[in-house]
Amino acid sequence: xxxxxxxxxxxxxxxxxxxxxxxxxxxxxxxxxxxxxxxxxxxxxxxxxxxxxxxxxxxxxxxxxxxxxxxxxxxxxxxxxxxxxxxxxxxxxxxxxxxxxxxxxxxxxxxxxxxxxxxxxxxxxxxxxxxxxxxxxxxxxxxxxxxxxxxxxxxxxxxxxxxxxxxxxxxxxxxxxxxxxxxxxxxxxxxxxxxxxxxxxxxxxxxxxxxxxxxxxxxxxxxxxxxxxxxxxxxxxxxxxxxxxxxxxxxxxxxxxxxxxxxxxxxxxxxxxxxxxxxxxxxxxxxxxxxxxxxxxxxxxxxxxxxxxxxxxxxxxxxxxxxxxxxxxxxxxxxxxxxxxxxxxxxxxxxxxxxxxxxxxxxxxxxxxxxxxxxxxxxxxxxxxxxxxx
Numbered sequence: 279x280x281x282x283x284x285x286x287x288x289x290x291x292x293x294x295x296x297x298x299x300x301x302x303x304x305x306x307x308x309x310x311x312x313x314x315x316x317x318x319x320x321x322x323x324x325x326x327x328x329x330x331x332x333x334x335x336x337x338x339x340x341x342x343x344x345x346x347x348x349x350x351x352x353x354x355x356x357x358x359x360x361x362x363x364x365x366x367x368x369x370x371x372x373x374x375x376x377x378x379x380x381x382x383x384x385x386x387x388x389x390x391x392x393x394x395x396x397x398x399x400x401x402x403x404x405x406x407x408x409x410x411x412x413x414x415x416x417x418x419x420x421x422x423x424x425x426x427x428x429x430x431x432x433x434x435x436x437x438x439x440x441x442x443x444x445x446x447x448x449x450x451x452x453x454x455x456x457x458x459x460x461x462x463x464x465x466x467x468x469x470x471x472x473x474x475x476x477x478x479x480x481x482x483x484x485x486x487x488x489x490x491x492x493x494x495x496x497x498x499x500x501x502x503x504x505x506x507x508x509x510x511x512x513x514x515x516x517x518x519x520x521x522x523x524x525x526x527x528x529x530x531x532x533x534x535x536x537x538x539x540x541x542x543x544x545x546x547x548x549x550x551x552x553x554x555x556x557x558x559x560x561x562x563x564x565x566x567x568x569x570x571x572x573x574x575x576x577x578x579x580x581x582x583x584x585x586x587x588x589x590x591x592x593x594x595x596x597x598x599x600x601x602x603x604x605x606x607x608x609x610x611x612x613x614x615x616x617x618x619x620x621x622x623x624x625x626x627x628x629x630x631x632x633x634x635x636x637x638x639x640x641x642x643x644x645x646x647x648x649x650x651x652x653x654x655x656x657x658x659x660x661x662x663x664x665x666x667x668x
Contacts, residue, residue, distance in 0.1 A: 403426060502631055
């Protein structure tokens with residue numbers, strides 16, 4: 279086979295998008311949290327949290343636009359006047375849009391809207407994705423009555439509903455198909471650029487929006503985020519393929535490492551240590567356990583094999599994982615110091631990469647989700663170096 283032939287075998291995947299009732303429940307849960315914390319309104323910037331709560335997406339620009347969620351009542355959208363017609367076409371449900379002209383102060387407008395919908399003296403909580411370019415003048419306009427919305431937003435977003443789990447599963451299964459097709463169709467002399475082009479095209483063929491594609495061969499696999507220059511595949515090279523797509527606003531993320539050709543004894547040994555750390559992390563993911571326990575299990579496994587300690591290289595130089603949802607990196611983060619208890623509905627990566635600069639790197643990244651009785655994989659993890667997709 280070839281990459282071109284493989285593309286012909288892909289068909290768009292299908293799964294229901296998030297429905298209106300779920301959006302309403304999300305806003306209701308956020309408002310309940312606001313009332314408990316004595317917060318008058320939450321500002322949602324042009325971020326994934328705006329999409330999470332209200333179901334539409336805006337691109338970040340130099341002009342502030344987004345939405346205010348009051349502790350009680352309907353959201354208020356904020357927009358430059360000339361963008362109002364486009365914004366109204368994007369709204370899932372029609373609602374009030376407060377607008378500002380180019381020569382007017384949008385921050386004064388937002389402060390006035392907060393007073394109108396939440397009362398004089400109300401506190402405004404800011405979306406953690408709000409740029410400082412907007413946060414600073416908002417703080418001035420609100421006379422300092424500003425707090426952070428991250429605890430409220432993260433508490434809701436890091437626990438996925440059944441509908442979210444279904445979307446992520448479908449996206450992950452699609453990316454798994456692409457990973458397997460890459461493994462089946464690699465050939466000596468192919469470039470990382472060609473491989474990445476196939477990954478993007480394959481995600482499009484499966485009905486996903488390509489998010490990223492990373493291919494590393496040989497020594498370049500040692501670097502967690504790759505190197506600037508492309509590589510050409512040769513027999514005996516370690517291969518690292520990392521990719522992700524977006525389906526109904528939710529991300530996939532999956533990495534596979536294997537050898538092109540016959541692995542050496544050294545490569546088998548290193549891959550085995552990575553595989554053991556990956557399995558140890560999954561075993562540690564138990565309901566009620568702190569997120570840091572998963573990181574510690576992976577790191578202890580590699581330390582026992584002679585790597586590290588801590589973040590030292592050769593070893594694991596970064597956290598073991600990150601949450602996955604509408605952002606590819608979100609809460610909960612699987613890292614030392616995060617005492618957040620694992621709870622049903624949480625989704626996160628397990629990717630304790632083993633880095634040996636100047637030699638190779640091995641990363642097995644899979645996404646786990648927490649069921650009521652413990653962790654589950656969205657896709658089958660690699661069972662062996664020789665047959666990574668059995």
